[in-house]
Amino acid sequence: MASPYEVLGVDPDADEAEIDRAYRRRVIETHPDQGGSVSEFRVVKSAYEEIQAGTEPALDEPDGDANGTVGDENGTAERDEDAGATATETSERGSGASASAEPRSRADEPGSRADWRRRSRAGDTETEADPQVGTTVSYLDYEAVVDRGWSLDDDPFETAATAELDDETFGRFYAEPKETLLEAAEERGYAWPFACRGGACANCAVMVVEGEMATPNDHILSDDLVDRGFQLSCIASPVTEELKVLFNVKRIPELEELLLPADRFDRRHQD
Structure with missing residues (x-):
C-alpha cells in the first residue's frame, strides 16, 4: 500500500x-x-x-555491524562515532530528563498550522458560544463591497446597514451548535459558493471580520491567509456568540489559484 x-x-x-x-x-x-x-x-x-x-515516519533501526551499533554482554548498545546515540542510551541518559522515542508530531510545533488547528479543536477562543445556544451570523457578500467601492478599512457592515441590499447579499441568520458555516447558510436557504465540501479548495472561503470559527482540518489556506481572517466555510464552525463574515470572496487574487470548478454550485445558483 x-x-x-x-x-x-x-x-x-x-x-x-x-x-x-x-x-x-x-x-x-x-x-x-x-x-x-x-x-x-x-x-x-x-x-x-x-x-x-500525525506523526513523521520513524527511521528504521540499523542492524548491528562493524559500522553500526553493537550490544555488550549486558545488552546495552554502544554508540558508534558516526551513528549517534541509540534509543537505549537516550532513555538512560540524564535521570531528570524526559527522553522520548516517539516520532515528532507537526502539531507539537508552536505556531504551526497544525498547532493552530489543535487549539481550535480545543476551543481556545476568546468568547466561546454556549454549546446549547449557537451563533448569530452577520453576513455580507464581498461582491457588493467591491461593486460599491467600499473600503474594508472601514466597517463594511455598518455601511451595508444603510444601503438597500437584498437578503441574499446582506443580513443575519442563526447557526446551530456544531454546524459548519456553509451548512448553516444552506439550511436557511442561502446559496453560498462551494465546490469540494472537504476543505480541498477555496471556493467556499469567507473572511472573518469579527468572532471566531474552529477549523478541524484546514487543508488549503496558507498561514498568511489564515492570519488575515480567511477560513473555509465548508469545514469551519462558529464558536463565538456573534460572528461577522464576508462571503463569496473567491475572486480575491490570492485565492484564485486555490479554486476548483464549481459546476454544481453554478447550476444551483442559477435555479
Whole structure:
C-alpha cells in the first residue's frame, strides 16, 4: 500500500509548504469535476490528513555491524562515532530528563498550522458560544463591497446597514451548535459558493471580520491567509456568540489559484 507521502508524490522529509503544494496539485488531478474519481479524491484527502495530524515516519533501526551499533554482554548498545546515540542510551541518559522515542508530531510545533488547528479543536477562543445556544451570523457578500467601492478599512457592515441590499447579499441568520458555516447558510436557504465540501479548495472561503470559527482540518489556506481572517466555510464552525463574515470572496487574487470548478454550485445558483 502506498504511503501518504507517495500518494501526494513528495519525499517523507518534505516541508509543510511542499506538502501543501503537492496536495493542491493532487486534489485538482483527482477531483471528480476534473476527470478524477471520488475514490481517488478521498485517498488524496486521507493521505494529507494523515500527514498533517500525525506523526513523521520513524527511521528504521540499523542492524548491528562493524559500522553500526553493537550490544555488550549486558545488552546495552554502544554508540558508534558516526551513528549517534541509540534509543537505549537516550532513555538512560540524564535521570531528570524526559527522553522520548516517539516520532515528532507537526502539531507539537508552536505556531504551526497544525498547532493552530489543535487549539481550535480545543476551543481556545476568546468568547466561546454556549454549546446549547449557537451563533448569530452577520453576513455580507464581498461582491457588493467591491461593486460599491467600499473600503474594508472601514466597517463594511455598518455601511451595508444603510444601503438597500437584498437578503441574499446582506443580513443575519442563526447557526446551530456544531454546524459548519456553509451548512448553516444552506439550511436557511442561502446559496453560498462551494465546490469540494472537504476543505480541498477555496471556493467556499469567507473572511472573518469579527468572532471566531474552529477549523478541524484546514487543508488549503496558507498561514498568511489564515492570519488575515480567511477560513473555509465548508469545514469551519462558529464558536463565538456573534460572528461577522464576508462571503463569496473567491475572486480575491490570492485565492484564485486555490479554486476548483464549481459546476454544481453554478447550476444551483442559477435555479
